[in-house]
Amino acid sequence: MAARINEDDIALVRERARIEDVVGSYVQLRNAGGGSLKGLCPFHDEKTPSFQVTPARGFYYCFGCGEGGDVITFIEKMENLGFAEAVQVLADRVGVQLRFISDGQPAPQPGLRQRILAANEAASEFFQAQITTSEAIIFRQFVDGRGFDRQAAEHFGMGYAPKDGRALHRRLNKAGFHDDELVKAGLIRENGWDYFQGRVVWPIRDSARSVLGFGARRVHEDDRLPAKYINTPETPVYKKSHVLYGLDLARQPIGKKSQAVVVEGYTDVMACHLSGIDTAVASCGTAFGIDHARTLQRLMGNNDAFNGEVVFTFDGDQAGQNAALKVFSLDRTFVAQTYVAVEPNGLDPCDLRLQSGEPAVRELVGRRVPLYRFVMSNVVKQYDLDRADGRLAAVRAAAPLLASVRDGSLVRGYLHDLAQLVGMDVEEVRQVVAQQTRHPVPSAREERRRPARPVPEQGPVLEGLSLPWPDAGDRNISVERDTLKLMLQHPTLFDTEWNGVSPDDFSHPAYRAAFEAILATPFQPDRWTELLQQRTADVVVRQLQVALLVEPIVREPDEAYASGYTARLQLLTTIRRLAELKSRLQRINPVEHPSAHKQAFSEFIALESRRRTLEQASLGVD
Numbered sequence: 105m106a107a108r109i110n111e112d113d114i115a116l117v118r119e120r121a122r123i124e125d126v127v128g129s130y131v132q133l134r135n136a137g138g139g140s141l142k143g144l145c146p147f148h149d150e151k152t153p154s155f156q157v158t159p160a161r162g163f164y165y166c167f168g169c170g171e172g173g174d175v176i177t178f179i180e181k182m183e184n185l186g187f188a189e190a191v192q193v194l195a196d197r198v199g200v201q202l203r204f205i206s207d208g209q210p211a212p213q214p215g216l217r218q219r220i221l222a223a224n225e226a227a228s229e230f231f232q233a234q235i236t237t238s239e240a241i242i243f244r245q246f247v248d249g250r251g252f253d254r255q256a257a258e259h260f261g262m263g264y265a266p267k268d269g270r271a272l273h274r275r276l277n278k279a280g281f282h283d284d285e286l287v288k289a290g291l292i293r294e295n296g297w298d299y300f301q302g303r304v305v306w307p308i309r310d311s312a313r314s315v316l317g318f319g320a321r322r323v324h325e326d327d328r329l330p331a332k333y334i335n336t337p338e339t340p341v342y343k344k345s346h347v348l349y350g351l352d353l354a355r356q357p358i359g360k361k362s363q364a365v366v367v368e369g370y371t372d373v374m375a376c377h378l379s380g381i382d383t384a385v386a387s388c389g390t391a392f393g394i395d396h397a398r399t400l401q402r403l404m405g406n407n408d409a410f411n412g413e414v415v416f417t418f419d420g421d422q423a424g425q426n427a428a429l430k431v432f433s434l435d436r437t438f439v440a441q442t443y444v445a446v447e448p449n450g451l452d453p454c455d456l457r458l459q460s461g462e463p464a465v466r467e468l469v470g471r472r473v474p475l476y477r478f479v480m481s482n483v484v485k486q487y488d489l490d491r492a493d494g495r496l497a498a499v500r501a502a503a504p505l506l507a508s509v510r511d512g513s514l515v516r517g518y519l520h521d522l523a524q525l526v527g528m529d530v531e532e533v534r535q536v537v538a539q540q541t542r543h544p545v546p547s548a549r550e551e552r553r554r555p556a557r558p559v560p561e562q563g564p565v566l567e568g569l570s571l572p573w574p575d576a577g578d579r580n581i582s583v584e585r586d587t588l589k590l591m592l593q594h595p596t597l598f599d600t601e602w603n604g605v606s607p608d609d610f611s612h613p614a615y616r617a618a619f620e621a622i623l624a625t626p627f628q629p630d631r632w633t634e635l636l637q638q639r640t641a642d643v644v645v646r647q648l649q650v651a652l653l654v655e656p657i658v659r660e661p662d663e664a665y666a667s668g669y670t671a672r673l674q675l676l677t678t679i680r681r682l683a684e685l686k687s688r689l690q691r692i693n694p695v696e697h698p699s700a701h702k703q704a705f706s707e708f709i710a711l712e713s714r715r716r717t718l719e720q721a722s723l724g725v726d
Contacts, residue, residue: 165651216285237264
């Protein structure tokens with residue numbers, strides 16, 4: 105089991121890392137009144153601010169896309185980090201030395217992440233300073249040969265690692281960095297030699313522009329390492345399955361345009377950005393994987409299904425086709441639609457810009473085709489379509505692709521594409537696909553008869569969950585929502601029994617579950633919201649708690665106001681019970697069942713008395 109961070113230290117990080125300061129370093133926040141701050145959501149594109157931060161409670165919530173949490177959650181999502189990594193980042197920021205419960209495993213060195221990031225920044229500055237030296241003429245020739253000028257090289261932070269195998273080592277030692285830190289940062293090797301020697305280098309930054317590591321290209325014929333490209337090894341800050349080159353420059357355009365263009369190399373990213381495709385990124389020394397996909401989907405936002413696009417550029421050769429098949433397996437990770445852009449002559453974006461200019465790069469992305477169609481075409485090409493059995497085999501091979509299409513409205517179009525590709529009747533293709541996948545594929549007539557898909561209830565996209573998200577604008581259950589807001593934000597206004605409120609007073613299942621979580625959480629004034637989040641297993645309820653914690657209350661409440669709201673909530677329950685009891689009384693024959701009628705009538709009188717009492721107590725809450 106991995107080392108765990110001491111719980112008291114986590115609480116101290118939450119206390120010292122003021123959420124308004126942390127969020128404010130990413131988002132421009134303005135006063136929204138009532139002690140709250142507002143800004144444009146960093147997790148999805150919006151023009152009107154719906155992202156709210158409540159410093160007094162330490163939470164943020166976006167009423168547009170449903171993202172919410174505390175300061176640690178914010179850093180997790182913004183920097184694509186795990187919980188422990190996010191705590192370490194914040195601890196370094198606010199000067200908290202973390203203690204670890206090791207469980208037999210070596211604990212991370214306190215402050216190591218920040219030292220590595222500082223060393224990486226210093227190394228980046230050193231590499232950039234080398235590009236004007238006499239040795240770096242080969243760097244300048246490389247940059248010029250790829251169609252870039254010095255301004256472009258500086259914009260992307262390009263640098264040169266000198267052939268002297270200890271130049272960086274000496275510089276960083278002089279700057280105060282110790283060898284063990286530099287080894288852990290992947291900047292020097294155990295034997296003291298620089299990790300990068302005689303290579304063109306690119307800094308790989310996160311979305312906050314911190315240097316996580318480097319990519320380096322071979323330019324000298326006598327380079328002892330045969331690999332054309334090498335990257336920083338895995339370190340506490342550099343995880344190749346998570347990082348994307350160009351993300352620091354593309355993060356905001358990706359969110360605004362709801363588009364990401366994934367290319368294969370560093371110079372391809374440069375060529376795209378210089379050509380106006382400012383949403384381009386590249387994986388670094390590894391294949392595009394599920395963590396990369398999740399990062400891009402988070403940046404584009406997930407509140408609007410089928411809004412947005414991810415465009416992959418592949419070579420037209422077998423390697424490119426294999427890469428497309430691998431990406432296709434990740435397609436369900438995206439809410440956005442996926443596309444492929446392939447240059448007919450096999451040129452990558454950098455070569456295309458060099459040969460045909462920047463408009464050609466923009467045209468390449470503009471000619472994108474759906475990923476399904478690209479993969480389907482490549483599957484079909486593997487069969488002899490001049491033979492009947494070959495055509496049938498091609499349809500059977502393509503059938504699983506059609507079965508995996510998320511948007512059912514697209515299936516008929518892809519059926520037509522497949523029929524055209526193999527040269528078969530579309531109805532025949534439909535039947536073969538249905539038989540092969542054991543899943544009915546609608547015909548044109550059936551598709552026309554199909555009723556429109558219902559519009560989903562407004563709320564965040566929370567996959568695989570049973571509880572429905574309550575509509576904040578539903579006036580029929582507004583008292584339930586407002587009562588919960590008071591309980592969460594001002595728990596000391598209620599007595600220890602929550603003024604007699606019970607789970608049965610909540611008609612919406614999510615509100616009921618939220619109240620049950622309140623009942624199950626022992627009240628501690630300094631840790632109330634933290635304990636609530638920890639003790640709530642259902643992700644819908646956790647997000648609902650966050651939403652209610654930051655949602656404004658119409659006026660400054662006191663005990664009388666809280667009592668009035670709980671009375672109104674119980675009044676609604678009493679009115680529902682009175683209606684049920686009145687119906688039962690009408691169904692009981694007092695002559696045939698005098699005892700049952702008398703008991704029901706007595707209950708009715710008692711409930712009616714309670715109704716009048718609660719009605720009086722609920723006055724003045726508006």
